[in-house]
Amino acid sequence: MSTEKSVWRKAYEWHEARLPIVTWLDHSLGTKYPVPRNLNYWWNFGSLAMFMLAVMIFSGIVLAMHYTPHATMAFDSVERIMRDVNNGWMIRYMHMNGASFFFIVVYIHILRGMYYGSYKAPREVLWWIGLLIYLAMMATAFLGYVLPWGQMSFWGATVITNFFSAIPGVGDSIVTLLWGGFGVDNPTLNRFFSLHYLLPFVIIGLVFLHIWALHVPGANNPLGIDAAPSDKIPFFPYYVMKDVFGLAVFVVFYFVVVFWFPNSMGEAVNYVTANPLQTPEHIVPEWYYLPFYAILRSIPNKLLGIILMFGSILILFALPWLDTSRVRSGNFRPVFRVFFAIWIVDVLILGYVGMKPAEGIIPTIGMIGTFWYFLHFAVILPVLGWLETPKPLPASISQAVLKPAE
Amino acid sequence: MANTAHVHAADAVGETRRDFLQYTTIAMAGVGGVMMVWPLINSLNPAADTLALSTTDVNISGIGEGQRITVVWRGKPVFIAHRTAAEIDAANKVNVSELRDPQPDSARVKKGKEAFLIVEGSCTHFGCIPQGMKTTEPRGEFGGWFCPCHGSVYDTSGRIRKGPAPENLHIPPYAFTSDTTVRIG
Numbered sequence: 001m002s003t004e005k006s007v008w009r010k011a012y013e014w015h016e017a018r019l020p021i022v023t024w025l026d027h028s029l030g031t032k033y034p035v036p037r038n039l040n041y042w043w044n045f046g047s048l049a050m051f052m053l054a055v056m057i058f059s060g061i062v063l064a065m066h067y068t069p070h071a072t073m074a075f076d077s078v079e080r081i082m083r084d085v086n087n088g089w090m091i092r093y094m095h096m097n098g099a100s101f102f103f104i105v106v107y108i109h110i111l112r113g114m115y116y117g118s119y120k121a122p123r124e125v126l127w128w129i130g131l132l133i134y135l136a137m138m139a140t141a142f143l144g145y146v147l148p149w150g151q152m153s154f155w156g157a158t159v160i161t162n163f164f165s166a167i168p169g170v171g172d173s174i175v176t177l178l179w180g181g182f183g184v185d186n187p188t189l190n191r192f193f194s195l196h197y198l199l200p201f202v203i204i205g206l207v208f209l210h211i212w213a214l215h216v217p218g219a220n221n222p223l224g225i226d227a228a229p230s231d232k233i234p235f236f237p238y239y240v241m242k243d244v245f246g247l248a249v250f251v252v253f254y255f256v257v258v259f260w261f262p263n264s265m266g267e268a269v270n271y272v273t274a275n276p277l278q279t280p281e282h283i284v285p286e287w288y289y290l291p292f293y294a295i296l297r298s299i300p301n302k303l304l305g306i307i308l309m310f311g312s313i314l315i316l317f318a319l320p321w322l323d324t325s326r327v328r329s330g331n332f333r334p335v336f337r338v339f340f341a342i343w344i345v346d347v348l349i350l351g352y353v354g355m356k357p358a359e360g361i362i363p364t365i366g367m368i369g370t371f372w373y374f375l376h377f378a379v380i381l382p383v384l385g386w387l388e389t390p391k392p393l394p395a396s397i398s399q400a401v402l403k404p405a406e
Numbered sequence: 407m408a409n410t411a412h413v414h415a416a417d418a419v420g421e422t423r424r425d426f427l428q429y430t431t432i433a434m435a436g437v438g439g440v441m442m443v444w445p446l447i448n449s450l451n452p453a454a455d456t457l458a459l460s461t462t463d464v465n466i467s468g469i470g471e472g473q474r475i476t477v478v479w480r481g482k483p484v485f486i487a488h489r490t491a492a493e494i495d496a497a498n499k500v501n502v503s504e505l506r507d508p509q510p511d512s513a514r515v516k517k518g519k520e521a522f523l524i525v526e527g528s529c530t531h532f533g534c535i536p537q538g539m540k541t542t543e544p545r546g547e548f549g550g551w552f553c554p555c556h557g558s559v560y561d562t563s564g565r566i567r568k569g570p571a572p573e574n575l576h577i578p579p580y581a582f583t584s585d586t587t588v589r590i591g
Contacts, residue, residue: 069511155534159555162532166572176446182480183533191450277476277483279535283555297556302531302572358557 002186026236028211033231035239036221037259042116043219043239044246045132051154051247052102052145058146059095067147069187075273076148093262099141101254102263105150106134113317115340117219119326122200124320126213132314133206136199143196149189150270151280157192159283166306183276203205223400224329225395231397282357290354291347293371297358298366308370315377322377324385332391336384343376461591463583466522474539475528483527483535485551486510486576486588489562494520496549507574511563514577524588525564526578529553529584531571536560549577 005013016022024030066085068077081088082194109129113119119127146157161178165171179185203384221227233239257264265287269280285293313321332336346369355367394400441538462479466486469475475486489497497511515523536551536558537543546552546559546569553560560570565574581591 001413141560155555159532159534176452177450179452180450181452183528185456187450188455227432276481277478277535279555281554283534297570300570302570305570315548 030236033235036227042112047243115330140199152270152273291350294350294354327390420421467586487523493562530573
């Protein structure tokens with residue numbers, strides 16, 4: 001009996017011989033995927049981002065079953081979800097705040113990559129795909145924000161679609177094409193709903209490529225040095241357990257906001273139905289766009305403002321070459337650490353500027369902040385690579401731990 | 407093998423007949439692809455029923471001097487301002503060559519109806535509705551309109567004077583069908 005294979009084992013082997021999906025998963029995120037042993041908790045945010053993508057897709061599918069994408073009915077259908085649909089309030093608050101938490105997690109994930117030099121050779125393509133995911137997320141979040149058809153939805157859509165009118169010559173035709181009319185109206189809402197449902201699946205495809213590109217060189221680590229095979233441990237069970245623990249902590253924060261502060265990151269005026277004849281007093285985008293909005297507003301020229309706003313993200317694609325230092329991890333770059341901290345403060349200041357009305361000192365601060373943002377990438381990082389003397393790198397991950405204190 | 411040798415020999419002197427066939431096939435597939443995609447993209451442009459909503463008739467006899475009213479044309483606001491003599495004067499006094507979008511006031515109104523300024527109520531920056539239709543709203547330092555979104559300031563001719571907007575407020579197509587009615591669109 002014991003020497004004979006069970007019928008389940010036989011069925012499994014029969015199937016694996018035809019479609020080796022379990023083997024594939026084991027190599028992707030299982031026991032056959034070796035990961036550096038020294039990852040810290042900043043490395044948890046990739047799996048958290050995947051979790052949030054799943055939350056957004058599942059809650060979104062259910063919301064779409066109750067939502068009506070029509071200019072005269074959208075707002076009321078969202079209110080019906082909030083009041084009448086069983087658990088509708090919770091599903092919508094999970095989706096609405098889920099967008100914010102998705103961005104929080106992804107911003108930490110991006111900053112981790114920037115500090116530990118995860119964008120440097122041989123991980124440039126991995127970095128690019130990550131940026132594409134980020135751009136797709138921004139587009140998806142914008143499209144979704146329009147769907148409740150409140151005042152901010154409508155005027156946010158008006159302002160953002162008008163960005164394209166800055167393109168010389170064909171700008172106005174492009175904007176009309178986006179609207180399907182002479183302004184943001186029902187055709188716009190219909191197509192935004194369609195695209196909002198489509199883009200998350202594009203993101204899934206990009207996540208697949210992201211993980212594929214991650215597996216070619218393997219994960220970076222806090223020391224930024226190449227990990228020897230002896231310094232690697234299998235993803236399952238070690239990092240699966242660590243990710244699950246991180247997830248449990250994260251979910252506490254997420255649901256505290258969903259249940260007790262669900263509107264803390266929203267704008268009250270979006271609970272007023274869209275009115276094409278009245279612009280709200282003060283238009284603000286969602287918090288995750290604020291630094292870029294500040295860059296746009298700081299430039300008193302329409303086309304240049306748009307170019308710099310998109311440029312502030314596109315410049316990140318060149319980051320692997322703008323950063324000329326060969327040392328990956330910021331732990332070994334004393335001067336880089338200081339400028340990295342200054343850059344984070346600069347982005348936070350820009351975020352504050354984007355939140356405030358453009359009056360008084362605010363536009364001037366915005367201009368200085370914008371100047372520093374580009375100075376950091378275009379001048380400071382390239383020059384720093386040449387001038388800075390990095391601290392000596394350990395020969396291996398285990399040496400960094402085992403070496404006796406000097 | 408003979409075939410391979412033939413291709414190699416041809417490569418040495420330049421393009422082969424096979425290359426030509428490949429290029430033309432790719433080109434035709436490209437043309438076909440564009441022809442397939444264009445109807446899908448064009449379907450996103452305004453539909454016939456949307457285009458049909460494109461004229462609005464307005465009775466202007468009730469608009470007193472100094473008053474401004476908003477009417478809806480194509481689902482968006484159009485401003486009709488019955489300007490005072492002082493406002494028209496202010497619009498004419500400007501040195502046109504100093505403007506960002508140089509246009510004399512006379513080019514922005516109909517001859518004989520200079521008192522009526524009719525402009526689209528969308529800021530040429532990103533499409534917010536400028537304030538200044540009521541006397542209680544801010545009109546900016548040139549007495550015209552002020553856009554609260556990004557701070558563009560328009561004068562009494564609806565011309566851009568300050569702020570990020572690149573152009574004057576657009577003039578919709580319109581005609582006076584009688585002394586007291588105007589047809590927009």
